[in-house]
Each structure stands twice: as C-alpha cells, then as structure tokens.
Amino acid sequence: MSLLDTPAVKDLAAYCRDVAQRAKRASAALATVLGEVKIAWLLRSAELLRASSERLAEANQLDLDAAPGYGLTDAAIDRLRLTPERIESIAAALEEVAALRDPIGAVIDSTVRPNGLRIDKVRAPLGVVFFIYESRPNVTADAAAICVKAGNAVILRGGKEAIHSSQAIVDLLAQAAQEIGLPEDAVQLVSTTDREAVGHFLSMNDFIDVAIPRGGEGLIRRVAAEATMPVIKHFDGNCHVYLDASADPEFAERITLNSKTHRYGVCNAAESLLVHADAAERLLPRVAKALTDAGVEVRGDERVRKLVPTAKPASEQDFGAEYLGPIISAAVVDSLEAAIDHINRYGSHHTDAIVTTDLASAQRFTAAVDSAAVVVNASTRFNDGGEFGLGAEIGISTDKFHARGPCGVDELTTYKYVVTGTGQIRG
Amino acid sequence: MSLLDTPAVKDLAAYCRDVAQRAKRASAALATVLGEVKIAWLLRSAELLRASSERLAEANQLDLDAAPGYGLTDAAIDRLRLTPERIESIAAALEEVAALRDPIGAVIDSTVRPNGLRIDKVRAPLGVVFFIYESRPNVTADAAAICVKAGNAVILRGGKEAIHSSQAIVDLLAQAAQEIGLPEDAVQLVSTTDREAVGHFLSMNDFIDVAIPRGGEGLIRRVAAEATMPVIKHFDGNCHVYLDASADPEFAERITLNSKTHRYGVCNAAESLLVHADAAERLLPRVAKALTDAGVEVRGDERVRKLVPTAKPASEQDFGAEYLGPIISAAVVDSLEAAIDHINRYGSHHTDAIVTTDLASAQRFTAAVDSAAVVVNASTRFNDGGEFGLGAEIGISTDKFHARGPCGVDELTTYKYVVTGTGQIRG
Numbered sequence: 001m002s003l004l005d006t007p008a009v010k011d012l013a014a015y016c017r018d019v020a021q022r023a024k025r026a027s028a029a030l031a032t033v034l035g036e037v038k039i040a041w042l043l044r045s046a047e048l049l050r051a052s053s054e055r056l057a058e059a060n061q062l063d064l065d066a067a068p069g070y071g072l073t074d075a076a077i078d079r080l081r082l083t084p085e086r087i088e089s090i091a092a093a094l095e096e097v098a099a100l101r102d103p104i105g106a107v108i109d110s111t112v113r114p115n116g117l118r119i120d121k122v123r124a125p126l127g128v129v130f131f132i133y134e135s136r137p138n139v140t141a142d143a144a145a146i147c148v149k150a151g152n153a154v155i156l157r158g159g160k161e162a163i164h165s166s167q168a169i170v171d172l173l174a175q176a177a178q179e180i181g182l183p184e185d186a187v188q189l190v191s192t193t194d195r196e197a198v199g200h201f202l203s204m205n206d207f208i209d210v211a212i213p214r215g216g217e218g219l220i221r222r223v224a225a226e227a228t229m230p231v232i233k234h235f236d237g238n239c240h241v242y243l244d245a246s247a248d249p250e251f252a253e254r255i256t257l258n259s260k261t262h263r264y265g266v267c268n269a270a271e272s273l274l275v276h277a278d279a280a281e282r283l284l285p286r287v288a289k290a291l292t293d294a295g296v297e298v299r300g301d302e303r304v305r306k307l308v309p310t311a312k313p314a315s316e317q318d319f320g321a322e323y324l325g326p327i328i329s330a331a332v333v334d335s336l337e338a339a340i341d342h343i344n345r346y347g348s349h350h351t352d353a354i355v356t357t358d359l360a361s362a363q364r365f366t367a368a369v370d371s372a373a374v375v376v377n378a379s380t381r382f383n384d385g386g387e388f389g390l391g392a393e394i395g396i397s398t399d400k401f402h403a404r405g406p407c408g409v410d411e412l413t414t415y416k417y418v419v420t421g422t423g424q425i426r427g
Numbered sequence: 428m429s430l431l432d433t434p435a436v437k438d439l440a441a442y443c444r445d446v447a448q449r450a451k452r453a454s455a456a457l458a459t460v461l462g463e464v465k466i467a468w469l470l471r472s473a474e475l476l477r478a479s480s481e482r483l484a485e486a487n488q489l490d491l492d493a494a495p496g497y498g499l500t501d502a503a504i505d506r507l508r509l510t511p512e513r514i515e516s517i518a519a520a521l522e523e524v525a526a527l528r529d530p531i532g533a534v535i536d537s538t539v540r541p542n543g544l545r546i547d548k549v550r551a552p553l554g555v556v557f558f559i560y561e562s563r564p565n566v567t568a569d570a571a572a573i574c575v576k577a578g579n580a581v582i583l584r585g586g587k588e589a590i591h592s593s594q595a596i597v598d599l600l601a602q603a604a605q606e607i608g609l610p611e612d613a614v615q616l617v618s619t620t621d622r623e624a625v626g627h628f629l630s631m632n633d634f635i636d637v638a639i640p641r642g643g644e645g646l647i648r649r650v651a652a653e654a655t656m657p658v659i660k661h662f663d664g665n666c667h668v669y670l671d672a673s674a675d676p677e678f679a680e681r682i683t684l685n686s687k688t689h690r691y692g693v694c695n696a697a698e699s700l701l702v703h704a705d706a707a708e709r710l711l712p713r714v715a716k717a718l719t720d721a722g723v724e725v726r727g728d729e730r731v732r733k734l735v736p737t738a739k740p741a742s743e744q745d746f747g748a749e750y751l752g753p754i755i756s757a758a759v760v761d762s763l764e765a766a767i768d769h770i771n772r773y774g775s776h777h778t779d780a781i782v783t784t785d786l787a788s789a790q791r792f793t794a795a796v797d798s799a800a801v802v803v804n805a806s807t808r809f810n811d812g813g814e815f816g817l818g819a820e821i822g823i824s825t826d827k828f829h830a831r832g833p834c835g836v837d838e839l840t841t842y843k844y845v846v847t848g849t850g851q852i853r854g
Contacts, residue, residue: 028771032794105794111816117805119815126827127797209827230657230828251850258852344455366845367459367532370554378544378848387853388546388844389538400553400636400841401657402829414827417815418793421805423678425685426814 012192016200019155019188020207023128026185027153031125035102037182038149042098044176046091049141052172053087059168060137063161070161072135079136082165090141090169093392097145100391103409104151118420123413125151127209130201131394132157132223134215137165144173144187146392150412153186155201155208159215160193167191198223205229212407214395232403232411234395236267237350238322239380242339242365243283244356245276251377252283252355253290259353259380261294265324267396268351268373268383272319273298273330274339280307280332288330296326303332319346336361340368350398351375351383372398372405439619443627446582446615447634450555453612454580458552462529464609465576469525471603473518476568479599480514486595487564490588497588499562506563509592517568517596520819524572527818530836531578545847550840552578554636557628558821559584559650561642564592571600571614573819577839580613582628582635586642587620594618625650632656639834641822659830659838661822663694663749664777666807669766669792670710671783672703678804679710679782680717686780686807688721692751694823695778695800695810699746700725700757701766707734707759715757723753730759746773763788767795777825778802778810799825799832 049056060082067077109121129147131154133139140158147154158166170189177184190197202211205228212232213223224231241259243252259270275284280303288298288308298304299318300311311330318329319342333339343352353375354365366374373383383405385393390408397403403411476483487509494504536548556574558581560566567585574581585593597616604611617624629638632655639659640650651658668686670679686697702711707730715725715735725731726745727738738757745756746769760766770779780802781792793801800810810832812820817835824830830838 028797031797113814113816117809117814122793124797230826248850254850254852262853362847366549370455370458370551371843373844373846375846376848378846378851379853381853382544382846382848382851383844387540387544389540399657404841405844414831416798417800417810417832419800419802419805419809420789421803421809423675423681424805424809425681426689426806426808 012194012196013200015192016190016197017204019190020128020201020204022185023153023155023188024207026183027125027127029183030148030151030153030186031104033151033182035104037180038102039098041148041176041180041182042094042145044180045141045145045173046094046098048172048176049087049091049094049169052168053084056082056087056165056168059164062164067161072161076135076161080162080165082137086138090138093138093142094145097149097392097409100149100409102149103413108415115424116422117424120418120420121415122418123410124416126412126414127152128207129154129412130157130208130211130229131155132198132211132213132215132219133159134219135159135161137162137169139214140166140169140189141173142392143394144170146394146409147412148182148186150409152209152412153183153188155188155190157190157198157201163193199226202226203228212394230402232395232397232407233399234267235348235350235398236322236324237269237398238271238320238346238348239268239350240272240274240343240347240352241270241380242274242333242343242352242354243276243279243287244336244354244358244361245278246358246361247276247279247283247355248357249283249286253287255353255355255377255379256287257290257294260291260296260328261326262379262381264326266381268380269324270353270380271322271328272346273328274333274342275304275330276336276339277303277332277334280304284308284330284332291328294326296328298328298330300330301332304330322348336364340365344368344370347371348398350396351380353378353380372396439621439623440627442619443617443624444631446617447555447628447631449612450580450582450615451634453610454552454554456610457575457578457580457613458531460578460609462531464607465529466525468575468603468607468609469521469572471607472568472572472600473521473525475599475603476514476518476521476596479595480511483509483514483592483595486591489591494588499588503562503588507589507592509564513565517565520565520569521572524576524819524836527576527836529576530840535842542851543849544851547845547847548842549845550837551843553839553841554579555634556581556839557584557635557638557656558582559625559638559640559642559646560586561646562586562588564589564596566641567593567596567616568600569819570821571597573821573836574839575609575613577836579636579839580610580615582615582617584617584625584628590620626653629654629656639821657829659822659824659834660826661694662775662777662825663751664696664825665698665747665749665773665775666695666777667699667701667770667774667779668697668807669701669760669770669779669781670703670706670714671763671781671785671788672705673785673788674703674706674710674782675784676710676713680714682780682782682804682806683714684717684721687718687723687755688753689806689808691753693808695807696751697780697807698749698755699773700755701760701769702731702757703763703766704730704759704761707731711735711757711759718755721753723755725755725757727757728759731757749775763791767792771795771797774798775825777823778807780805780807799823
C-alpha cells in the first residue's frame with residue numbers, strides 16, 4: 001500500500017503540533033547526550049541501511065512507479081533511484097558525519113575578567129530544525145545526520161516524489177535510535193504531503209528554532225514570508241567570473257570553463273563573465289571559443305560582440321539571470337571598480353571569482369565584493385561544504401545572518417555564555 | 428521651533444525609501460573604509476560633543492519641556508536629562524569604542540585544503556542596521572558608534588521623547604563625518620515620529636539587513652511580526668537563582684540579594700529563587716530575611732511558606748512573571764534536575780545562576796539550562812556587554828540565532844569566505 005493511499009491526517013493542526021512538541025522534548029535530551037551515543041547511532045544507521053537494500057528498493061519502487069504521474073523528467077527520476085551504489089554512499093556519508101568532531105560544549109572563546117569572573121562562550125545546539133526539501137532520498141539521511149550531530153532534533157518535510165524512500169530510511173534511523181538509546185523523536189518525517197502542514201509548522205516558533213528550505217525559489221520565498229522563526233535560505237546564485245587586466249590567459253580559460261560547464265544546474269555555477277577592457281582583446285576570443293566549443297551560448301554586450309562575432313546580444317535581464325544551463329552573459333568593464341559595482345548590483349551575493357596576477361586587484365576584489373564566497377584564481381564551483389572541508393552540509397546559505405555560505409554542523413549550533421565565579425556580585 | 432512642529436513628511440513611504448537607499452549606499456563605502464577613519468570619526472565626535480554642551484542642553488530642554496505631556500514619570504524624565512556629566516560619559520563611551528579592535532577583515536578561521544586552496548573565513552559587515560529604541564539620548568550615540576565600528580550604516584529610530592536631544596547628537600556625528608570623510612549617511616536619524624515609518628522600514632529587506640528593537644515587549648513583538656529582515660530581539664528576562672543542596676549560605680545570601688536588588692528594572696535581575704529541598708531549612712530563612720530587609724516581597728510555594736512565614740503565596744503566574752520590581756517568586760525543588768526543568772519551563776532563556784560547591788552540579792546545570800548565560804556562583808547581573816568585556820553593546824539578545832546574549836561589535840558582523848587558489852578547478 002502506498003503511504004499516499006492512507007487516509008489523510010484527520011486533524012492536521014493537531015498532528016503538526018504533536019510532531020513539533022515531540023521534537024522539542026527530544027531536543028532537550030539531545031542537547032546533553034554524549035557524543036559517543038550520537039556516533040553509535042550514526043554507525044548503526046549506516047549498518048542498517050547497508051543491510052536493508054531490498055526493503056529500500058521496494059519502497060523506492062513505489063516512488064519510481066508514481067514518478068511519471070508527477071511529471072518528473074527522466075533526469076529527475078534517475079536522481080530518485082536508490083541503487084546499491086547510492087545506498088552505499090548514503091551509509092558512507094553517515095560514517096563521515098560520525099567521524100566529525102562533536103561541536104557541542106566546545107569553548108569557542110574565553111576570557112577571565114579583572115574581577116576573576118571566567119566568561120566561556122560555549123557551543124550549544126539550536127534546538128529544533130524544520131527542514132523542507134525536495135526529492136532526492138539521500139538528502140533525508142544527510143540532513144538527519146548533520147542535525148543530530150549538532151545536538152538538534154529535526155522535523156523532515158520531504159517532497160512527495162520520494163516519500164516512500166524517505167520513510168523507509170527514517171524507519172531505519174528510528175530503529176537504530178531505539179537500539180542505541182537516542183531519543184526516537186530526534187528525527188521525524190512529516191507523514192502527510194498536505195501542503196498546509198508546512199504552514200502549521202512555520203507558525204510554531206515556540207517549538208521550532210529554525211526553518212531551512214532547500215528547493216526552488218518559490219518554496220524558499222514562501223517559507224521566508226510565512227515563517228515565524230528564523231530561516232536559513234538557499235537561493236541559487238548568479239555567480240561571476242571576472243578576468244582582471246593582468247589575468248593569465250590559461251587560468252582565464254580554465255577557470256571560466258570549469259565555473260560554467262562543470263555542472264550547469266548548481267547554485268555555484270558561473271552565469272556571467274566580466275572582462276577588463278585592457279585585457280578583452282587578449283582574453284575574450286580564447287575564452288569565448290572554449291565556451292562555445294563546450295556548447296555554451298555566449299550573450300555579450302556590444303564590446304563583447306565586437307571581439308566575439310558568434311556572441312548573441314545580452315539584454316539588461318541577461319546580467320541578472322541565473323540560467324542554470326549552457327548560457328553565459330558577458331560584458332567588458334572599464335576597471336576593477338566597475339567589475340565590483342556590476343557584481344554587487346546584478347549578482348546574488350553567492351560566489352564570485354577574480355582571475356588576476358595582481359595582488360592589489362585580488363585584495364580589493366575580495367574586500368569589496370559583498371558575496372558569501374569570493375574566489376581568487378580558482379573555480380566558483382568550490383563554494384561547497386565538502387570542498388571547504390566542513391565534512392557535510394545542509395545547504396549553502398545566501399543569507400548574511402547567522403550562517404553564510406556552506407552550512408555544516410557548526411552552522412546548526414548557537415552558543416551560550418558559561419560564567420563561573422567565586423561569589424562575585426556587582427558593585 | 429520644535430522638530431515636532433515641522434510639517435509632516437509629505438510622502439512617508441518615499442521618505443523612508445530614500446533614507447534606506449542612502450544607508451545602503453553608505454554601507455558599501457563603509458565596508459572597506461580604513462579602521463583609522465572610523466577611529467578619527469569617533470574621537471572627533473567625542474570632541475564635538477564635549478564642546479557643544481550648551482547646544483545639547485538647549486535641544487534637551489525642548490524634550491524635557493515636552494516630557495510631562497507624554498506622561499513620563501519623574502524617573503523617566505531624569506533619565507532623559509543631559510547633564511554635563513552625562514555628556515562627558517557619552518563622549519567617553521565613543522572613545523572606548525574607538526579603542527576597540529576593528530573587527531572587519533579579521534580572519535576568524537582558516538584552512539588549506541589538500542588541493543592547496545586556502546579557505547579564509549573573514550569578518551565582514553552586516554550592511555544596514557535599523558535600530559528602534561526608546562528614550563535615553565545616550566543610546567543614540569552608543570548605537571551609532573558600535574554600528575559604524577562594525578562597518579555598518581545605521582538608521583536610528585529613537586523615541587519621540589528624546590527626539591531633539593537625539594537630533595542634536597546626530598548632527599554633531601554628521602559634522603564629524605563630514606570633517607573626517609566618513610560617508611555622511613552612515614548614521615541617519617529618522618526625522619519623523621510617525622509610527623507608520625517603522626512599518627515602511629521593516630518592509631525594505633532589499634536595503635536593510637537586520638532590525639534591532641530595544642524597548643517594551645509590545646514594540647519587540649510588533650517588530651518581530653512585521654519585519655521582512657532578520658531581527659535581534661531583546662526581551663526582558665525571567666532570571667533564576669538556584670541554591671543547590673551544597674550551597675554556601677554566605678554565597679547564597681550575597682548572590683541572591685545582588686541578583687534581585689542591585690537594580691530592579693533591568694533584564695538580568697533575578698525574578699525567581701529556587702532552593703534544593705535538602706538545603707531549604709539551612710538557607711531559606713536567612714536568604715528570605717535578607718530579601719525582606721531590603722524591601723523585597725517574597726512569594727513562595729507551600730514549602731517556602733512553611734520556612735518563611737512572612738512570604739505571600741505564589742501562583743503559577745508568579746513563576747512566569749518578570750516583575751522588574753521588588754518582588755521575587757520562590758519555590759523548593761526536590762533535585763537539581765527539578766530545578767533545571769523548572770528554569771527551562773518557566774524561564775525566558777536569559778540568565779540563570781546556580782550557587783553550589785559541588786562540581787557535578789555546576790557541570791550539569793551549565794550544560795542543561797538552555798539560557799543565553801548560565802552563571803555559577805556569581806550574580807545574574809553580570810550578563811552585560813561591559814561586564815563580559817565586549818566594550819560596548821547594542822543590547823542583550825534573547826534569540827538563539829546569530830547572536831545570543833550581549834551584542835557587541837562582533838555580533839553586528841557577518842563573515843565571508845575568501846578562497847585563494849593557484850588555478851584550481853573542480854574535477
């Protein structure tokens with residue numbers, strides 16, 4: 001029987017409230033659970049996943065059967081599929097999270113005041129995370145692992161396209177929790193696909209400490225507008241590669257090509273190319289040819305089109321566009337400052353790169369470009385939790401507040417001040 | 428002429444939009460201004476304040492004349508008054524902020540990845556701060572100083588009770604900015620007291636990065652509900668002192684008394700006293716007598732009243748109350764765990780103290796109490812930016828997100844990743 005055939009939750013508001021309350025209770029216990037208990041749960045979950053490939057395949061088949069009915073593309077259906085290799089990689093990811101340093105209780109800053117009072121700033125869990133995401137089943141396991149490692153309870157609201165696969169994974173995580181003695185409500189999957197459920201959860205800031213939407217822009221805007229608790233947003237990026245006057249042509253070609261073509265549909269892919277006027281003649285034809293040879297359409301301003309006859313005209317809209325496909329906008333700028341202004345104006349403050357051999361240009365670009373990641377002489381594609389060495393990430397924040405850029409275990413924590421005295425009072 | 432006599436701003440929405448846009452433009456320049464320019468501005472502002480006591484007194488007199496019309500109490504009118512001593516202390520506070528380490532550009536974490544990519548996490552300004560506060564004029568100067576030190580532009584929305592004093596102060600800050608070459612729109616005071624203006628600013632998340640309300644609970648709830656940008660909230664605290672079974676009686680008396688009576692109307696004053704059952708007979712009569720002698724009314728549960736005959740009965744509401752006055756609720760608890768549960772249930776996650784000689788109790792209390800500051804053997808009154816050594820604070824956050832506890836210069840910043848390579852691309 002498909003989960004979607006079960007009768008709708010009778011009282012949706014009461015159901016959501018119960019889930020949120022359970023999460024809050026679990027989070028109180030999780031806040032001080034020993035790190036070794038979290039590790040044991042992650043390792044046992046990995047074992048159970050590996051041992052349950054048949055059960056997972058059955059659940060996955062229900063999702064695959066339903067997929068054409070949701071109008072999923074072949075590529076999306078492929079991403080949904082739980083092959084033995086993918087189950088292995090989900091299990092391995094849990095083991096990687098187990099191996100990360102436990103963040104909770106670490107002293108991240110410390111002073112002793114003149115009156116002898118010791119002030120320790122200590123990492124503490126956020127509490128309850130409400131994570132809203134789209135279809136891929138591996139995200140279910142990744143998000144659960146990283147939230148619990150940070151001492152948080154998590155409410156998972158996955159897309160309907162993967163609901164059976166996600167439920168099967170969460171069942172195994174719950175079995176491991178029961179065996180190990182981790183609070184079972186540490187990880188809960190919302191068992192209804194009713195869209196109204198999201199609204200109920202977003203209203204409960206007494207139980208939920210942060211909402212994290214990952215998916216299309218519409219979902220993220222809805223969550224940001226409705227949420228009564230803080231939100232960590234993950235928008236796509238309009239990322240730039242700027243070729244400075246001094247740029248090495250080989251670097252320029254390699255970095256632009258990788259930033260644009262390594263993967264098209266990702267938030268840290270380049271969508272726009274800027275070239276300093278003094279280097280345009282030297283660099284643009286070579287870089288544009290490499291892009292065109294790779295199947296990328298170049299849309300340029302007038303000065304670009306003079307040097308690249310195959311380029312199509314770029315409109316104002318093109319410079320603000322996130323194509324997420326084989327198109328790149330291109331413009332010639334008169335100075336480094338003009339490049340910075342262009343990026344801060346048209347960009348999405350996600351990831352922007354400069355290719356340069358000039359130290360002052362690199363310094364000025366990294367200081368003045370207002371983006372989560374500013375990159376010197378490397379691909380924009382490196383803005384990623386794994387590539388930054390965070391070990392695992394729940395997404396790449398496009399906010400400035402609390403967490404910016406890749407969000408790993410530490411970004412899912414807060415801190416508290418632990419003040420230790422010997423009888424001090426204020427005079 | 429009073430500022431309040433000037434004709435209302437004709438198009439309020441357009442006025443607010445212009446202020447916000449100016450702030451955004453100023454913030455782009457402020458983000459990379461040299462630290463020595465910010466220091467020069469702060470020192471020159473202090474000079475101008477000291478040299479302008481007459482002008483400030485005149486402006487202040489307009490506010491003092493209007494105060495009875497606003498129904499201000501004598502105490503509130505006194506807080507509004509700008510005496511020469513107070514002007515000196517405002518100027519001195521600017522000099523203290525000048526002396527703080529500049530936070531911008533500091534590398535707060537750094538790794539070199541196996542592929543040679545250097546990942547630096549670098550402190551960066553938030554951008555534009557919208558600060559909404561009530562009457563005391565010194566807050567105007569303090570907030571401007573700390574926001575600009577952190578590289579942010581600030582929009583100040585002060586209470587109407589101090590509007591002339593605040594305007595006079597901001598005029599001097601603007602004069603210093605002009606002389607020194609700091610962007611003049613770095614600090615702007617909203618020149619209308621129309622309440623609708625707040626709503627306009629709270630809708631402009633394209634220009635404003637964070638809203639910080641400081642004042643009554645109604646103001647903070649309104650801002651949290653209406654804001655489209657993140658908010659740092661500063662609620663009052665229902666702070667606890669818990670006397671553990673092992674507590675030293677002299678510490679118990681001194682710390683409870685100071686936490687409750689050092690100042691009544693502040694967010695880190697104790698509002699509730701918990702005592703372990705095993706120590707109640709030993710500690711409660713002495714501590715209650717000290718409180719009563721200091722003019723504090725004790726409202727206790729049944730077990731408290733048995734030991735303290737003068738105590739009045741406490742209701743359920745008393746345990747959740749923030750009296751901000753000479754009243755304290757009191758209860759006897761059966762265990763450390765019961766104290767922790769009580770605090771996490773009734774408290775406001777602000778500041779909670781334990782008095783104990785037992786190491787395990789101190790460890791368990793500080794780990795399990797979910798508050799911005801947990802204090803061992805010292806007064807709750809120490810949860811304060813100055814006392815923590817932050818140098819200056821814009822308030823004490825009761826949020827878990829982004830900033831918790833005292834918010835100084837660092838808490839008004841974000842970070843960016845600066846990634847430096849030598850041609851790396853993703854394989």
